[in-house]
Amino acid sequence: MTALLSVQNLTLHRGSRRILDDVSFDVPKGGTLALVGESGAGKSTIAVALMGLLTRAEASVEGKAILEDTGDLFTLRPRAWTRIRGRRLAMIFQDAGAALDPCYTVGGQIVSTLRRNLGLSRKAARARAVELLESVGIPDAAARLGAYPHELSGGMQQRVMIAIALSGNPALLFADEPTSALDVTIQAQIMRLILDEVRAHGSSCIFVLHDLALASQSCDEVVVLYAGQVMEAGDAKTLLSDPRHPYTALLKSCVLEIGTAELTPPEGSVPSYDAMPAGCRFATRCPNALPRCAGEKPPLVPRDGRNVACWNPVGVPKAEAA
Amino acid sequence: MFRFIAGKVFQTLFVLFLVSVASFTLLKLAPGDPIEIALGNEYSEEAHQDMLAELGLDRPVVEQYVTWLADFVRGDWGTSYTARADIFTYAFVEALPVTLTLAVFALGLAILIGVPLGVLSAVKKDTLWDAGSAAFALTGTAFPSFFLGIVLIWVFGVKFAMFPVMGFVAPWEDFWGGLYHMVLPAFTLSTYFMAMIVRLTRANLVEALESPYIAAARARGEPGWRVVWVHGVRNILMPLVTIIGLQLGVLLQGAVLTETVFSLPGAGQMITNAVLNREYGIVQAGIMMTATLFVLVNLAVDLAYPILDPRLRPSR
Amino acid sequence: MTLLDGATPAPATVPPVRRRRRLTMFVRRPFFTLALLVAAGFVVSAAFAPVFAPWDPTYQDIGAMMAPPATAGHLLGTDSYGQDILSRILFGARYALGIGLGAVAIGALGGLVLGMAAGLAGGRTEWVLMRIVDSILALPSLILAVAFIAILGQGVDKVIYAVGVALIGPFARTVRADVMQVRAQLFVEAAGLMGLAWLTVVWRHILPNVVYPLAVQVTIRISEAILVSSSLSFLGIGVTPPTPDWGLMISEGRAFVSFAPWMAGMPGAALAILLIALSIVGDGIREEFDPKMQRGGS
Numbered sequence: 001m002t003a004l005l006s007v008q009n010l011t012l013h014r015g016s017r018r019i020l021d022d023v024s025f026d027v028p029k030g031g032t033l034a035l036v037g038e039s040g041a042g043k044s045t046i047a048v049a050l051m052g053l054l055t056r057a058e059a060s061v062e063g064k065a066i067l068e069d070t071g072d073l074f075t076l077r078p079r080a081w082t083r084i085r086g087r088r089l090a091m092i093f094q095d096a097g098a099a100l101d102p103c104y105t106v107g108g109q110i111v112s113t114l115r116r117n118l119g120l121s122r123k124a125a126r127a128r129a130v131e132l133l134e135s136v137g138i139p140d141a142a143a144r145l146g147a148y149p150h151e152l153s154g155g156m157q158q159r160v161m162i163a164i165a166l167s168g169n170p171a172l173l174f175a176d177e178p179t180s181a182l183d184v185t186i187q188a189q190i191m192r193l194i195l196d197e198v199r200a201h202g203s204s205c206i207f208v209l210h211d212l213a214l215a216s217q218s219c220d221e222v223v224v225l226y227a228g229q230v231m232e233a234g235d236a237k238t239l240l241s242d243p244r245h246p247y248t249a250l251l252k253s254c255v256l257e258i259g260t261a262e263l264t265p266p267e268g269s270v271p272s273y274d275a276m277p278a279g280c281r282f283a284t285r286c287p288n289a290l291p292r293c294a295g296e297k298p299p300l301v302p303r304d305g306r307n308v309a310c311w312n313p314v315g316v317p318k319a320e321a322a
Numbered sequence: 323m324f325r326f327i328a329g330k331v332f333q334t335l336f337v338l339f340l341v342s343v344a345s346f347t348l349l350k351l352a353p354g355d356p357i358e359i360a361l362g363n364e365y366s367e368e369a370h371q372d373m374l375a376e377l378g379l380d381r382p383v384v385e386q387y388v389t390w391l392a393d394f395v396r397g398d399w400g401t402s403y404t405a406r407a408d409i410f411t412y413a414f415v416e417a418l419p420v421t422l423t424l425a426v427f428a429l430g431l432a433i434l435i436g437v438p439l440g441v442l443s444a445v446k447k448d449t450l451w452d453a454g455s456a457a458f459a460l461t462g463t464a465f466p467s468f469f470l471g472i473v474l475i476w477v478f479g480v481k482f483a484m485f486p487v488m489g490f491v492a493p494w495e496d497f498w499g500g501l502y503h504m505v506l507p508a509f510t511l512s513t514y515f516m517a518m519i520v521r522l523t524r525a526n527l528v529e530a531l532e533s534p535y536i537a538a539a540r541a542r543g544e545p546g547w548r549v550v551w552v553h554g555v556r557n558i559l560m561p562l563v564t565i566i567g568l569q570l571g572v573l574l575q576g577a578v579l580t581e582t583v584f585s586l587p588g589a590g591q592m593i594t595n596a597v598l599n600r601e602y603g604i605v606q607a608g609i610m611m612t613a614t615l616f617v618l619v620n621l622a623v624d625l626a627y628p629i630l631d632p633r634l635r636p637s638r
Numbered sequence: 639m640t641l642l643d644g645a646t647p648a649p650a651t652v653p654p655v656r657r658r659r660r661l662t663m664f665v666r667r668p669f670f671t672l673a674l675l676v677a678a679g680f681v682v683s684a685a686f687a688p689v690f691a692p693w694d695p696t697y698q699d700i701g702a703m704m705a706p707p708a709t710a711g712h713l714l715g716t717d718s719y720g721q722d723i724l725s726r727i728l729f730g731a732r733y734a735l736g737i738g739l740g741a742v743a744i745g746a747l748g749g750l751v752l753g754m755a756a757g758l759a760g761g762r763t764e765w766v767l768m769r770i771v772d773s774i775l776a777l778p779s780l781i782l783a784v785a786f787i788a789i790l791g792q793g794v795d796k797v798i799y800a801v802g803v804a805l806i807g808p809f810a811r812t813v814r815a816d817v818m819q820v821r822a823q824l825f826v827e828a829a830g831l832m833g834l835a836w837l838t839v840v841w842r843h844i845l846p847n848v849v850y851p852l853a854v855q856v857t858i859r860i861s862e863a864i865l866v867s868s869s870l871s872f873l874g875i876g877v878t879p880p881t882p883d884w885g886l887m888i889s890e891g892r893a894f895v896s897f898a899p900w901m902a903g904m905p906g907a908a909l910a911i912l913l914i915a916l917s918i919v920g921d922g923i924r925e926e927f928d929p930k931m932q933r934g935g936s
Contacts, residue, residue: 048537051540051541053537053540053541078546082543082544082545082546083543084543085540085541085542085543086541086542086543086544087543089541090541090542091538091541091542093534093537093538093541094534095534098533098534098535099534099535099537099538100535100538101535101538101539101553101556101557102535102557102631102632102633103553103556103557103631103632104556112544113542113543113544116543116544117542117543148632148633148635150632150633161538164542165541165542167542168542168543333769333772336769337769337772337773337776340769340770340772340773341773341776341777344773348785348788348789351789352788352789353789353791460914460917460918460921461914463917464861464910464913464914464916464917464918465910465913465914466865466868466869466906466909466910466913468869468872468888469888469902469906469909469910472888472891472892472895472902472903472906473903473906475892475895476895476896476899476903480895480896480899571775571776571777571778571779571781572778574778574781575778575779575780575781575869578780578781578784578873579780579869579872579873582872582873583892593781593784594784594873594874594875596788597784597787597788597875598874598875600788602788605784605785605788608781609777609781609785612777612778612781613773613776613777616776616777616778617776
């Protein structure tokens with residue numbers, strides 16, 4: 001598969017803080033990829049940066065993000081960004097209730113998006129809006145067009161967000177923790193819906209998730225992030241069943257499953273961005289840490305069918321690792 | 323919803339009742355015997371009694387109040403001692419429209435200039451622009467308006483002689499002439515408001531622009547101006563309208579000063595002259611008019627909340 | 639689920655907030671410091687007006703009427719009576735600050751009593767008291783002051799009373815809000831449960847929590863009091879001539895603006911500079927000490 005989006009050496013500073021450190025990954029065309037990590041690992045920042053939603057004052061970006069047919073996203077001018085947002089790139093937010101403008105009806109927000117992005121007439125846009133709302137499973141869609149966001153349940157709000165995001169047939173969809181603000185019973189439905197819709201539209205999708213198990217169940221590929229660095233990246237099933245990076249292994253062990261014998265919460269906490277080790281940022285908490293880890297950054301290299309950045313991977317005989 | 327409206331209306335009526343009692347008391351407390359003022363220093367005991375009866379001053383105070391209020395509501399506001407003119411005509415028909423014209427022009431100017439300036443400094447946060455408009459906001463709210471008026475008269479009336487510095491031309495009779503005469507007074511009166519609106523718009527918009535719905539609007543491809551004006555400004559209308567409503571009193575009191583500076587025959591001049599001439603009936607009328615206007619505008623603002631914020635509307 | 643506890647990166651250092659703020663408030667807010675110095679300058683000129691002023695503020699120099707600024711002996715010129723403007727401005731600072739402080743003291747005291755009564759009474763009494771406050775607030779402070787002047791008559795003391803009473807409304811409203819907030823906090827309830835007398839609770843727990851924000855309000859409202867009192871004088875119904883009051887001086891100068899602009903310009907500039915300085919000081923104090931302003935805010 002060719003890459004739809006290729007992120008190369010993305011580094012992001014906020015002041016003196018290096019929030020993202022040399023992040024690289026490819027999003028396959030028509031595939032799904034999950035950015036996984038703890039909160040504060042920078043995964044949402046990646047999505048926001050790739051959508052061009054960072055303001056210049058707050059952050060400086062280095063690196064490239066090559067989108068097929070568009071080129072490097074980070075060289076785009078504001079006007080060009082406006083043209084590709086909603087059409088080539090779209091985004092679903094964590095809290096749909098806050099991401100829908102409370103002052104306008106659901107219908108108004110969908111219809112104006114359709115008219116601008118697809119150039120539809122008011123009437124055609126209305127008809128299309130009803131179709132979209134029906135396709136995301138909103139009952140009595142025509143009547144719901146006149147509803148204000150606060151009149152809908154959390155699940156319905158997220159369905160509306162999905163409908164808006166997909167209305168422009170984007171090539172790449174970002175889903176930033178799309179289910180974590182929802183009731184547990186609805187989470188699975190919404191996840192299913194996003195995956196089905198993405199497949200139906202032939203789009204690619206980048207999920208931002210904190211749940212490794214959910215990520216490996218739903219996505220083709222997983223990128224594990226820790227404090228702005230890529231720890232391990234590759235095929236979802238491979239990563240979950242046979243992790244190489246100690247951090248991935250740790251995340252996996254935190255998955256509560258019935259029958260799992262032991263649960264090992266990681267010790268300590270993520271170091272502050274002002275006091276990051278120069279090498280592997282996980283070194284301070286890593287059970288496998290070697291003396292060199294904190295000072296020397298391990299490169300992201302292919303190993304056993306995935307990419308891993310570690311001087312001392314797990315599941316590898318000691319002799320080979322050195 | 324009905325309870326909300328009914329409660330607000332009742333509250334407003336009660337405040338108006340208190341204001342009317344206070345205004346009535348003002349007349350009672352006013353120094354000087356109204357009979358002496360009406361009849362002069364020399365009068366017979368008989369004339370005194372007749373006058374007492376004519377003015378209803380021989381009846382109990384509560385009855386006097388009720389009569390006075392009933393007359394007031396019907397537009398019978400008494401006669402000016404000195405001018406021998408009907409106070410209702412003088413205050414409500416002649417003076418009030420001048421003040422309202424001035425206030426409307428000033429408020430319009432303040433909103434038309436203040437909101438865009440506030441938006442600009444919110445969007446260009448922490449730039450020189452922002453610092454400039456912050457300085458304007460601070461100076462504008464603190465600068466005494468009556469002195470600003472004099473400075474404007476000196477610059478545009480005396481030095482450059484561009485605008486008339488006194489007199490009122492009714493815009494409903496001669497629109498452009500009215501507008502021309504209103505330029506300096508309206509600008510004088512609007513400065514405080516403009517500065518306040520700049521400050522308020524900036525503070526609220528900076529916060530609103532960090533909301534997820536703004537990021538979401540940008541994410542679905544809305545152009546920058548639309549994100550700011552259609553989503554940002556729409557969402558801060560409520561605090562904006564609230565403060566403008568609450569500060570309307572300041573607009574009215576500024577109007578009093580502005581009228582004096584530019585010799586406009588409005589309600590402010592009327593009240594000031596009445597105080598100097600000890601015409602308490604006119605002072606009373608002026609206070610009742612001002613308070614009623616202010617209270618009613620605030621009621622309107624309260625009732626407008628559901629229009630401004632759909633979340634406050636009754637659920638269907 | 640893999641929600642890891644303590645995963646959020648901790649802020650680098652937790653600054654010792656109180657100490658640091660005390661030490662650097664003047665450094666972090668250069669405009670505040672400058673404004674404070676300017677305001678202090680006015681206070682000093684008011685206090686030592688007789689020392690600084692070259693002339694008696696009401697002495698009429700018949701030989702130098704409407705002398706422009708920089709005339710020998712009259713640095714800022716003279717007015718239409720030949721009175722020295724610099725001397726009048728210096729003495730005027732006494733009236734401006736004196737009237738402002740006096741009026742704010744009356745307003746704050748009245749507001750404290752009314753607001754405390756409303757906040758503590760609760761129920762119908764509170765409703766009626768708050769409507770009284772509403773009806774005071776229904777009139778802008780200047781109009782209200784005009785009404786009181788109408789009853790009281792003119793003069794410096796009358797202006798202080800009139801402006802002071804006109805300021806009761808806003809003070810009462812903030813005091814009441816603070817009382818409500820404190821009353822809602824648990825420790826007051828706990829104190830009540832411990833069987834402390836009602837008055838003790840009010841005196842020990844509620845009053846201290848109300849007085850502090852009230853003091854912040856006072857600094858903010860001084861400029862309003864000065865503005866309203868000078869407005870009254872400008873309208874010609876405040877203090878009476880020949881008192882060297884800025885508002886009065888501006889009013890007198892208004893008639894001569896085309897040939898002697900300094901007559902209104904000098905006292906006007908003094909008033910404007912004082913008000914701007916006081917408003918910067920007030921803003922600084924509010925942002926620094928008002929708990930409601932601590933996060934975000936303008």
